[in-house]
Amino acid sequence: xRLVIVAGPPATGKxxxxxxxxxxxxxxxxxxxxxxxxxxxxxxxxxxxxxxxPVMVGLSDYICxxxxxxxxxxxxxxxxxxxxxxxxxxxxxxLCHRCAPGIKGCLSICVVDNLSGIDTPKKxxxxxxTADVVVxxxxxxxxxxxxxxxxxRIEMVNPAAHVLEINGLTGQGALRLKKVVxxxxxxxxxxxxxxxxxxxxxxxxxxxxxxxIGSRYQMGNVKKIxxxxxxxx
Amino acid sequence: xxxxxxxxxxxxxxGVRETLRMVEIYPGEIVAVVGxxxxxxxxLISDIEYWADGDTPSRRQIQINDQVPAEFxxxxxxxxxxxxxxxxxxxxxxxxxxxxxxxxxxxxxxxxALEVAKAVVDCANQLTGxxxxxxxxxxxxxxxxxxxxxxxxxxxLSNAPIVLVDEIENAxxxxxxxxRLLAGRGKxxxxxTHDPLLALLADKRIVMQNGGMAKLLTASPSEKVLAGxxxxxxxxxxxxxxxxxxxxxxxxxxxxEVTWPDAQxxxx
Numbered sequence: 086x087r088l089v090i091v092a093g094p095p096a097t098g099k100x101x102x103x104x105x106x107x108x109x110x111x112x113x114x115x116x117x118x119x120x121x122x123x124x125x126x127x128x129x130x131x132x133x134x135x136x137x138x139p140v141m142v143g144l145s146d147y148i149c150x151x152x153x154x155x156x157x158x159x160x161x162x163x164x165x166x167x168x169x170x171x172x173x174x175x176x177x178x179x180l181c182h183r184c185a186p187g188i189k190g191c192l193s194i195c196v197v198d199n200l201s202g203i204d205t206p207k208k209x210x211x212x213x214x215t216a217d218v219v220v221x222x223x224x225x226x227x228x229x230x231x232x233x234x235x236x237x238r239i240e241m242v243n244p245a246a247h248v249l250e251i252n253g254l255t256g257q258g259a260l261r262l263k264k265v266v267x268x269x270x271x272x273x274x275x276x277x278x279x280x281x282x283x284x285x286x287x288x289x290x291x292x293x294x295x296x297x298i299g300s301r302y303q304m305g306n307v308k309k310i311x312x313x314x315x316x317x318x
Numbered sequence: 319x320x321x322x323x324x325x326x327x328x329x330x331x332x333g334v335r336e337t338l339r340m341v342e343i344y345p346g347e348i349v350a351v352v353g354x355x356x357x358x359x360x361x362l363i364s365d366i367e368y369w370a371d372g373d374t375p376s377r378r379q380i381q382i383n384d385q386v387p388a389e390f391x392x393x394x395x396x397x398x399x400x401x402x403x404x405x406x407x408x409x410x411x412x413x414x415x416x417x418x419x420x421x422x423x424x425x426x427x428x429x430x431a432l433e434v435a436k437a438v439v440d441c442a443n444q445l446t447g448x449x450x451x452x453x454x455x456x457x458x459x460x461x462x463x464x465x466x467x468x469x470x471x472x473x474x475l476s477n478a479p480i481v482l483v484d485e486i487e488n489a490x491x492x493x494x495x496x497x498r499l500l501a502g503r504g505k506x507x508x509x510x511t512h513d514p515l516l517a518l519l520a521d522k523r524i525v526m527q528n529g530g531m532a533k534l535l536t537a538s539p540s541e542k543v544l545a546g547x548x549x550x551x552x553x554x555x556x557x558x559x560x561x562x563x564x565x566x567x568x569x570x571x572x573x574x575e576v577t578w579p580d581a582q583x584x585x586x
Binding site: 199200202203225226227228229230231233234235236237238250255256257258259260261 | 364367368373374375397400401402403404406409410411412413418421422424425426468471472475476
């Protein structure tokens with residue numbers, strides 16, 4: 086089974102991009118299953134169901150969705166095999182994008198959009214820098230020059246990535262992503278496989294439900310700001 | 319060297335084969351794309367910019383010199399063959415004019431980036447009213463200034479052999495000088511337009527209907543004559559517009575001074 090991980094900031098069009106891509110894949114009679122990881126609520130499963138696919142939803146609730154995703158990968162993979170899927174797509178909402186859900190040996194797709202600001206490629210961090218494919222959406226709302234500049238910024242932080250421009254509304258570009266997905270390797274299982282980038286430890290009092298502010302209430306892995314003067318240049 | 323661009327017909331919005339099965343465009347030609355709003359003009363432009371290979375909503379295929387794009391050049395070189403002016407009137411990217419032009423020059427592998435950037439700003443300032451500066455923020459530019467900068471950027475910085483223009487008439491800049499600047503020499507030029515003058519100045523025009531290429535017309539000799547007259551009328555309108563823009567008043571004497579070209583023959 087091919088395991089395909091899709092991540093990226095909210096509202097960039099992850100689900101739209103995958104819907105168009107999967108629609109193309111389904112015309113080849115390939116069996117696809119989708120798992121959506123979100124925090125509190127999602128309606129994306131019903132969007133995916135329109136393609137008559139087996140869809141599973143995992144809500145992380147009070148836990149970081151990326152940590153929740155890793156802790157459940159074996160189970161998600163087993164579910165995909167039970168569906169006899171040839172391709173299992175896992176779309177994660179992420180939260181802070183400090184975590185990258187990519188797994189060594191599996192296709193990792195990061196979706197960003199042209200409207201999100203020129204510094205986004207730098208800010209998004211490992212989720213973008215470790216991706217095999219960076220999909221850029223909303224290109225129809227900006228000038229060609231802006232698309233080129235944005236692409237350049239992506240290539241600066243991830244020179245090895247395959248950058249694909251996809252229009253989430255019309256699906257233009259999705260056929261090219263289909264080819265990349267079909268060319269990705271098939272794996273036997275996820276146990277023992279490694280994440281591309283370590284996820285930060287996050288076991289402070291607030292992770293555990295503390296709501297009161299102040300050092301007295303903080304325990305565990307607490308990191309304090311190191312103050313430094315910010316100069317003008 | 320590009321000798322020919324061919325657009326191979328796909329499907330209309332109703333999913334049936336479009337009427338024109340192939341349109342060929344040669345360097346040095348200006349092709350107008352006309353049709354009602356929603357008829358698929360922008361999609362046609364976008365198909366060329368994207369080097370469509372049956373994988374866009376129109377299912378068209380673009381060929382260069384009778385080859386599919388992937389055989390003609392690698393993806394990165396293909397992208398640099400096309401420069402496009404889209405309908406967008408404003409920048410959304412938050413950078414200074416200078417940083418933007420330098421980064422754009424870098425993305426197109428241009429060596430003397432700063433020189434080219436300066437030339438782009440100078441050129442933009444000839445097209446627009448109030449001058450824009452290198453240190454201005456892109457998002458603070460007016461619609462007209464943004465369009466002028468986009469046009470100058472496409473003409474001087476991108477300087478690509480294929481130029482796609484998606485409506486230039488609403489830009490608040492002189493559309494004829496903008497088009498002349500963009501078209502340069504020996505380029506393949508496609509212009510989406512609702513303007514009769516621009517449409518008649520083109521060598522050919524593609525008529526769009528319901529998402530499909532419905533007709534290909536070649537400018538007839540009488541249309542060329544008409545284009546000449548329209549150009550004179552246009553010159554008068556431009557001059558009046560400039561006077562009004564600069565706060566001038568059109569006194570009865572000033573109006574009498576206006577030389578109406580071929581007034582009678584045009585109205586006849």
